[in-house]
Structures are given as C-alpha cells and as structure tokens.
Amino acid sequence: MKDLLGRLAGMTIIGKKLIAVPIVCLGLLASSAWAQGELRFCLRSEPKTFDPLKVEDDASVTIRYLTGGVLMRMNRRTQVLEPELAESWKVSKDGKQITFKLRSGISFSDGTPFSAEDVAYTVKQLMDPALHSPTGDAFRSGPGNVETKIISPVQISITFPAAVAGLDRQFDQVAILSAHSPKKEMAVLGPFMVADYQPGATVLLKRNPNYWKTDAQGRKLPYLDSIELDIQPNRDVEMLRFKRGEIDLVNSLDSEYFDKLAATSPQLVHDAGPSLDSEQMWFNEVAKAPLPEYKKNWFRSAAFRRAISEAINRDDLSRVVFRGHAQAAVGPVSPANKFWFNARLKAEVYSPDAALKALQADGFHLQDGILKDKDGNAVVFSIITNSGNKYRERMATMIQEDLQKIGIRVNVVTLDFPSLIERMTQTFDYEAILLGLTNIGLDPNEQMNVWLSSSENHQWNPQEKSPETAWEAEIDRLMKAQASTADAKKRKEDFDRVQEIAVEQQPFIYLVNRNALSAVASSVQGASPVILAPQTYWNVETLSLKYSKPLTGQLRQNP
Amino acid sequence: MSWRTNLGRALACAVLLLVVSLSLAANWLAPAGYAKQYREAADAPPSREHWLGTDEIGRDRFARVLYGTRISLLLAPAAALLTTLMAALVGGLGGYLGGRWARGAMAVTDLFLSLPWLFLLITVRAMMPLNVSPLASVLVTFLMLGLLGWTSAARVLCSTAGSLRESDFVRQARASGICGWRLFWIHVLPNLKPVLYAQFWISIPAFILSEANLGILGLGVAEPMPSWGSLLKELEGMVSVGEEPWKFVPLILLVVVVTSFQLVLSKQEEVAA
CATH class of the missing domain: 3.90.76.10 (Dipeptide-binding Protein; Domain 1)
Incomplete structure (x- = not known):
C-alpha cells in the first residue's frame, strides 16, 4: 500500500513536471513575443557623437531617438x-x-x-x-x-x-x-542605452532597465532586449541583408528596391504616402553671377520661371522616375505636413501650350522650333545635378525633353557634390540646379534659413543685403512675423501666405514629394511605418519580435 | 602560327566589322533615335517594339546600344591616335635624342603617371563650361582621355627608341654621315612603327573602358547621348540585374569588342616583338 501510494505520489510529481514543462515553455514563448529579442537594422554612416546636444548627422539622430x-x-x-x-x-x-x-x-x-x-x-x-x-x-x-x-x-x-x-x-x-x-551623456532616460560601439561596424543598444514607461497591461517597456545597428553605407548590401533576413528594417527604401521587393514579398514593404522631402530646381538669380545679362533677365523673370514650371510634366516624373512612389509637388510644404500645408494650393497643371503662350507674352518667340528672347538669343541653359543620384539625373533628362517641346534646349550636367556646392554657394557659376531638400521638422521655423533673403541658404539669391524684390521683402516680413508669435492661427495665416507667394513667384520650382517607403521583416510585430522620421521604428518601445534570435550583443560581450 | 589562331583573328575581325557596321546603320535600324522617351513603357522588358526593352525613362535600349556603340567605337580610335602621337612625340623623340632629353621625357611621363587622375578628371570636368552640348561633351571626354593616356605608351616608345639609337644599323648610318631628322625619319621611325601600331591598338579597348568608367562617375558623355559608359550605369543596382538579363547586352558587347580587339592586336604585338 505504501509502495502504491509512493508510486502514485511519484506519478503525481512526474505528472506535475510533465504539465509544468509545457506551461513554462508556453510562458517562455509567450514572453518572447514581447520581452526578448534583438532588433537589427542599418545605420548608413558612422555616428559622429553620442552627445545628444551635439547631434547633427542622421546616424547620431537615430541613436538620440532610441536612447534620449x-x-x-x-x-x-x-x-x-x-x-x-x-x-x-x-x-x-x-x-x-x-x-x-x-x-x-x-x-x-x-x-x-x-x-x-x-x-x-x-x-x-x-x-x-x-x-x-x-x-x-x-x-x-x-x-x-x-x-x-x-x-x-x-x-x-x-x-x-x-x-x-x-x-x-x-x-x-x-x-x-x-x-x-x-556617466554624463551615457546616462539616459530613453528606452535604450548604448552598450557597445565597434567603430565602423556596429552600435549595440541595450534595454534601459530603469525606463519608466509601461504598456496598458503594466508590462515594462521596451519589449525588445536590444537593438543592433550595423554601420552599412551601401544600400545594395543593406537590401541584400534584409532579403537574407539578417536585418529587420529598412527605414528608407528607394522606389526601385521597393518594387523589386514588393514583387516577391508584398507584405514586407510599406508605402506611407508622400513624405516631407521634396525635389526641386531653381534658377540662378544672383546679380553678380558670371552669366550673360540676358540670361539673368530670363531667370529673374517670374513669368519665365512660371512658364518653365508649367512645361514640366510632374506626373510623369512621379510615375516614371519614382515608379509612382511620389506625388507632384505643390509648393514649399508637402501635403504630408498636416498642419502647415496650405490646402488651397494645387499642383501645377502640365501644359506646354500655356507655357509657350506665357513666354510669348513675356517677349519670347519660336523660330524654327527654337525659343528665342526679344533680342534673338536662343533659350539654352544647363541644369546641374549631383552625379551618382540616378533619380535626379533621370528627372533632369525628362525635364530636358519636356522643355524641348517648347523650343528650349537644356544641357544636363552632372557634377560631383563638392563642385556643385562650390558653384552654388561660392562662385555662383551655374544657371539652374536640381537638388532635393530633406525636411526633418514640421514647423515653418525649420525653413527660416531658406526663406529669409539674408540667409546663406536662400539658394536662388543668397545673403541679400536687403530684399531685392518686393515679394522677397514680403516673405521676410511674414516669416519674421510668424516666428515672433505664439498664436498658432496667426502663424498659420502668415505661413500660408508665404507658400502662396512661393508658388506665384516660383523661386524654387518644386517637382515632386517622394513617398516614404520602408521595409519591415515579418518577424517584427507592432511596426506601423509613417511618413515622418524615423519611419519604421518611431514606436520602438512597443516593437517586438515574433521569435527571439541569438543575441549578438551578448555573444560579443562574452566571447 | 596555327590555323586556330588565324581563325580566331578572322572571327574577331568579322565581329568588329559587324559591330561597326551595325552602329553605323543605327539611323536605319532605330529611326526613332536614342533620345525619344516612351514614358508609357518605361523600364519595359524586350518586346517587338523595343527589342532590348526600354531604360528607366522609356528610351529604346536597342537604339541606345547602337548609337552608344557608334560613339564609343568611333571616338576611342581617335583618342588612341592622339595618344600614340603624343607618346611618339614625348617618348619616341626623347628616347631617340637620348641623354637629358630622354631623362626629361621620362621625368614628365613619371610625373603624369603619379598624378591622381580620377580627381584631376573630376576637377577638369567641373571646370569645363556648363553649357556644352552633348556632342561637344563627347569630343571633350575623348580628347581628355587622349591627352592624358599617353604616358604608358611613351615609356615603351622611349625605351624602344633608345635601343634603336644604340643599335648597330643606326650607328652605321650615323658613321655614313646621316644625322638629325633624316636619320630619325629613314632609319628610326620605320622601326618604331610596329610599336606605334601596337600601342594604338592597345589603347582602343583601354579608352572604351575608361569612357565607361567616366560614364559611371557621371563624367562622360552628357545626356541624352548614349555611350557604353552611360549604358553600363544601368548595372549599378546589383539587386535587379539578375532578374533582367537583357540589361547585360551593353556589357556583353563591351566584352566581345574588347576581346576582339585583343585578338586582332595580338598580331600587332607579335609584329612589334
């Protein structure tokens, strides 16, 4: 009897163990859904600093976002x-x-x-x-x-x-x-903290054990154990690594890769719609620029700039160059900027005929298919863009063909970036430039350095001693007025007017707003890509991995 | 020389002839031209309308390959000729005159060889006027290549001319009272010719590749004019090329043409040797 009882007791214990093991396993699996794992993605350059107040470059901004x-x-x-x-x-x-x-x-x-x-x-x-x-x-x-x-x-x-x-x-x-x-700046209040840094290779972030936030169920955030940031400037390699499952996120994808990936794994790619970034071209309006006087007169004519803008087929640029992952730009503010975008403005309608009429009204005429000004000078100008940027090169070539339809000959010139910047900011030896603008902030004050006529980044005519045109003076006044009040309504009115003037005068000919494209591995849970940076990991605290992977950070620390 | 080698050369000549003929017939084979953008059919695969598909902005790739071949293949020999002449002038003459002339010629050559050409080319391109037509940009690109690519040939020619200068038949001619230009023209130059031919032929594929490299750097032929360099740019995105093999056509053509040149010029090298 005793023996029987003992056996029964033993069975019970064994049975309890048998039951307990799956429960523990299930518990571990369940907890791994939010509490374990290492997220991996790439930084496209070396972070220049871990001091959040000195941050300038994108890689350091990423680390500040994750740790600060x-x-x-x-x-x-x-x-x-x-x-x-x-x-x-x-x-x-x-x-x-x-x-x-x-x-x-x-x-x-x-x-x-x-x-x-x-x-x-x-x-x-x-x-x-x-x-x-x-x-x-x-x-x-x-x-x-x-x-x-x-x-x-x-x-x-x-x-x-x-x-x-x-x-x-x-x-x-x-x-x-x-x-x-x-520990100075290495003591942080954000969800992660820098645990290891291998220059040129990786930055390892570990969960901040003292992070104050919890989720709705009272679980401590962040869910992830760590984040490994691989320093990888080559986008091709980044894409290959994503395809091989070595990284979990690609924060900013270009449209070609997006389509290739979408063709095989549509569930991994996300098009969040137009971003804040814009592509634009502008003419040189600097009075002392080493250009012939007649060309300066063209470029300083708002009618000329508007006609050029009207003759550019923005829908084709979006559809062909960006494979539909871009939207014809309206003005200085992308529609993605919900509050500050002036909804009264509409994208320029492509109309070469109307452009030609406007130019004829401004004294230009067509002669043997070549557009000439009132003095008989053929309208020929060059558009510079930075070599190596295939999207801008393609846009410039398409603009070249668009403008040929109204008799304008455009020479597309690709220059290495330092040479381009030197011409743009030092020698002013250029006619038109096609470049992009990356907007990080939403507030108009972020664009102050572009719109104030005295600013260095007032690209079409920088550092004016006093505004050279009435509309620039008006923009100066409005920008200063909006910057000096806390009244959001008044600021909005002022900045709306700035946008209207910019569209009327076309100092920048805004071309397209690129869409925010990203890729997220199916193992990442809780990702919800948006248009604002950081597109894929803005909600990093609540990201989790479906299954946990080996923690390279731990392996590195305990080789 | 085996019959296989001869057959190889004959085939190479035939290939070169065919490629040159096709490129010269581009106007008839691709009447729409290299610049027309079929925007509704951008980045299209091969079809009856576009035998090699279209590029990213809808230009017919077959037309661009034909016109690009014409540009690269016709201007590379011109640049090679310029290079050979420069090399003959600096290296050949320096070697023939000997002494400080030879040392001076080699010093200039060494100086040119030691310069960081990639950065200099970028600087030269940046300093060029912006409003250069695509045709002018083609000429400037090959002129630059021609003016800068003479150094290796100059060293070979200097050495060869130096050897000739000290050779028995030149000494004999000099002892017979022939000197100066007459000696150079009648006795030295005919013996330099095989080396000059070889250098000329060697330079052609080198320039085709250099132009291709410059094109990849955005420093070559200006848009919308095609060249092999600009066509090879399409292969930059290594993620996509495996799925679109027709984009390899310019690369295959480049390899075929350069190999054909090598086969043809191997005869010239044998002559030179």
Whole structure:
C-alpha cells in the first residue's frame, strides 16, 4: 500500500513536471513575443557623437531617438505632441516662457534620479555658445540669456529672451542629460542605452532597465532586449541583408528596391504616402553671377520661371522616375505636413501650350522650333545635378525633353557634390540646379534659413543685403512675423501666405514629394511605418519580435 | 602560327566589322533615335517594339546600344591616335635624342603617371563650361582621355627608341654621315612603327573602358547621348540585374569588342616583338 501510494505520489510529481514543462515553455514563448529579442537594422554612416546636444548627422539622430528621454514627443503618426518626461506644460502667451510639470520617481539608466535640476542643466548646456549645439540653434530667438527657474523638483520654467515660435515642439529634439551622473551623456532616460560601439561596424543598444514607461497591461517597456545597428553605407548590401533576413528594417527604401521587393514579398514593404522631402530646381538669380545679362533677365523673370514650371510634366516624373512612389509637388510644404500645408494650393497643371503662350507674352518667340528672347538669343541653359543620384539625373533628362517641346534646349550636367556646392554657394557659376531638400521638422521655423533673403541658404539669391524684390521683402516680413508669435492661427495665416507667394513667384520650382517607403521583416510585430522620421521604428518601445534570435550583443560581450 | 589562331583573328575581325557596321546603320535600324522617351513603357522588358526593352525613362535600349556603340567605337580610335602621337612625340623623340632629353621625357611621363587622375578628371570636368552640348561633351571626354593616356605608351616608345639609337644599323648610318631628322625619319621611325601600331591598338579597348568608367562617375558623355559608359550605369543596382538579363547586352558587347580587339592586336604585338 505504501509502495502504491509512493508510486502514485511519484506519478503525481512526474505528472506535475510533465504539465509544468509545457506551461513554462508556453510562458517562455509567450514572453518572447514581447520581452526578448534583438532588433537589427542599418545605420548608413558612422555616428559622429553620442552627445545628444551635439547631434547633427542622421546616424547620431537615430541613436538620440532610441536612447534620449525627452520632455515631450511628437507622435509621428498623429503629428501631435504627447507628454513624456513632462506630464504637462504651458507656453506663455508671448511665446517666451514655457513651464513644465515633470513626472516623479524616474531614474536615468545608471540609477541617478531625474528632477528639474537635470532639465535646467540640459537647457544650460544646450544654450552654451561654446558647445555650438545644432539643436540649441532652434531656441536662439534673440540676444540675451535664457533663464531657468526651478520651482520645485518636478516643476521648472524656462524663459527665453524673445518669443520662440513653436517653442514646445522644439523640445521633441532635446534629450535630457543628467546633472549629477558620473556617466554624463551615457546616462539616459530613453528606452535604450548604448552598450557597445565597434567603430565602423556596429552600435549595440541595450534595454534601459530603469525606463519608466509601461504598456496598458503594466508590462515594462521596451519589449525588445536590444537593438543592433550595423554601420552599412551601401544600400545594395543593406537590401541584400534584409532579403537574407539578417536585418529587420529598412527605414528608407528607394522606389526601385521597393518594387523589386514588393514583387516577391508584398507584405514586407510599406508605402506611407508622400513624405516631407521634396525635389526641386531653381534658377540662378544672383546679380553678380558670371552669366550673360540676358540670361539673368530670363531667370529673374517670374513669368519665365512660371512658364518653365508649367512645361514640366510632374506626373510623369512621379510615375516614371519614382515608379509612382511620389506625388507632384505643390509648393514649399508637402501635403504630408498636416498642419502647415496650405490646402488651397494645387499642383501645377502640365501644359506646354500655356507655357509657350506665357513666354510669348513675356517677349519670347519660336523660330524654327527654337525659343528665342526679344533680342534673338536662343533659350539654352544647363541644369546641374549631383552625379551618382540616378533619380535626379533621370528627372533632369525628362525635364530636358519636356522643355524641348517648347523650343528650349537644356544641357544636363552632372557634377560631383563638392563642385556643385562650390558653384552654388561660392562662385555662383551655374544657371539652374536640381537638388532635393530633406525636411526633418514640421514647423515653418525649420525653413527660416531658406526663406529669409539674408540667409546663406536662400539658394536662388543668397545673403541679400536687403530684399531685392518686393515679394522677397514680403516673405521676410511674414516669416519674421510668424516666428515672433505664439498664436498658432496667426502663424498659420502668415505661413500660408508665404507658400502662396512661393508658388506665384516660383523661386524654387518644386517637382515632386517622394513617398516614404520602408521595409519591415515579418518577424517584427507592432511596426506601423509613417511618413515622418524615423519611419519604421518611431514606436520602438512597443516593437517586438515574433521569435527571439541569438543575441549578438551578448555573444560579443562574452566571447 | 596555327590555323586556330588565324581563325580566331578572322572571327574577331568579322565581329568588329559587324559591330561597326551595325552602329553605323543605327539611323536605319532605330529611326526613332536614342533620345525619344516612351514614358508609357518605361523600364519595359524586350518586346517587338523595343527589342532590348526600354531604360528607366522609356528610351529604346536597342537604339541606345547602337548609337552608344557608334560613339564609343568611333571616338576611342581617335583618342588612341592622339595618344600614340603624343607618346611618339614625348617618348619616341626623347628616347631617340637620348641623354637629358630622354631623362626629361621620362621625368614628365613619371610625373603624369603619379598624378591622381580620377580627381584631376573630376576637377577638369567641373571646370569645363556648363553649357556644352552633348556632342561637344563627347569630343571633350575623348580628347581628355587622349591627352592624358599617353604616358604608358611613351615609356615603351622611349625605351624602344633608345635601343634603336644604340643599335648597330643606326650607328652605321650615323658613321655614313646621316644625322638629325633624316636619320630619325629613314632609319628610326620605320622601326618604331610596329610599336606605334601596337600601342594604338592597345589603347582602343583601354579608352572604351575608361569612357565607361567616366560614364559611371557621371563624367562622360552628357545626356541624352548614349555611350557604353552611360549604358553600363544601368548595372549599378546589383539587386535587379539578375532578374533582367537583357540589361547585360551593353556589357556583353563591351566584352566581345574588347576581346576582339585583343585578338586582332595580338598580331600587332607579335609584329612589334
């Protein structure tokens, strides 16, 4: 009997074990769905710094996004600011002051507690002229010092000498540093922290054990254990690695690769629609440019620029060059910028006949199929673009054929980038340039350096001592007016008018807005690519992998 | 010399003749021209209308291959001729005159060889006027190649001319009272000719490849004019080429033509030797 009982007891124990093993396995599998795994993707260049305040290059921006804790974050999908380290904030009516109420009980990755002192320290560093922080430039609204006032450990107000337009939005880029941590900028408040860096090879990010966020079920975020960022400038190699399953994300895909991948694995590719990036061309309007006077007169004529714009078939550029993954551009702001885009503006309608009529009204005439100005000069000009960019070369060649239809001869010139920049900014020895503009921010202030006539990046005629045309003076006034008020409605009205003037005058002939194309491996869960950078991993905290892969970071640390 | 070698050369000559003839007949074989954009059929596979498909902006690839062949194949010999003349002038004359002339010629040649040509070519292209027609850009590209590609040939010619200068028959001629230009013209130059021919033939495929390389760098023939260089650019995206083998046609043509040149010029090298 005893023996029988013992056997029964043994069976029970064995039975419990047998039951327990699958339960544990299931538990592990279930937990691996959110709590384990390493996400891998490529950085296209070496990060130049891990100091979030000195960030300039794309690779460093990526690392700042993944590691930096910010007071508020713009939701990349809704384009609305959401509270992060700050529970709430308030901007004063004059746009000079912002007051934050901070979350309590938060620690940096090294365990140092977070408080208003850290915010004050970060702002002080950010505005330090000796640091030359590119992030800080957005806050430099006028001469004078920035004052910080710590009201309590969880409350701080920051006062700027002059109104900073879109003040709260600017804090999306400001990763908070620790005032007291001995680890300096390596102590972070974001979801991940830098664990290892192999120059030229990889950056390994590990989960921040002290990250403050949890999901709706109360699980600690982020789900991922680590992120391995492989430094890989070659896009072909990046694509091959994605196809082989060695990386999980391709953040920005070009249209050719997109179509190739879509043909075999349509579930992996995502076209989020028009991005903020634009491709544009412009004519040289610099008075001292070494060009014949008659050409300067053409280029400085708004009627000429509008006619050229009208004679370019943007739909063909989108359809042929970008394989349909682009949209005819409307103006300086992409429709992707939900708030600031002027919806009253429409894309230029392609009409070579109307363009020719407009040119004839401006004194040009066709003679033996060649367009000539009133002095008999044949309309011939060159368009420069950077060599190696096949999309721009193709656009330039298509524009060449479009303009040939109205008797204009265009010579397409491809130059290496430094030569192009030298001509564009130093010698002004060019006629027209076709280049792209990458917009990172949504706020009009991000474009201040382009629209102010005194700016270096006022490409068609940089660094004007005073506005050379009435419309440029008007743009100057409107841009300054919108920058000096915190009234969003007034700012919108002003910037809408800037967009209208830009479309009327065509200093930039906007061509297309490229779509935001990306690829995400099927193993990644929770990915929802958007148009704003970082397109695929903007919600990195809630990304997870269906199955966990070997952790290269752990292997590297324990060889 | 075996009959196989002769057959190989005959075949090579026939291939070259065929390729040149086809390229010269481009106007008849592809009347729509190389620049017309069939935008509704961009990046299309081969069809009855477009035998080799179309490129990314809808231009007929067959037409572009024919016209590109014409440009690359007709201008490469011109550049080769220029190179050979330059080499003869610097290397041949330097070697014949000997002494400080030879040293001077070799110093100039070494200097040219040591220059970073890739960057210099980029600089030269950047300094060129922008409003150059595509035809002018073709001429400038090959002129640049011709003016810059003479150094290796000059070394060979300098060495050969130096040897000839010290040879018994030249010494004998000099002892007979023949000197100066007459000696060079009657006794040295005829003996340099095989080397000059060989250098000329060697340069042609080298220039075809150089133009192709310049085209890939965006420094070659300007759009919309095609050349083998610009046609080879299509092969840059290695992800796609396996799926579109017809894009290899310009590359295959380049390999066939260069191989044919090599077969033909091997005879010239034998003559030179």
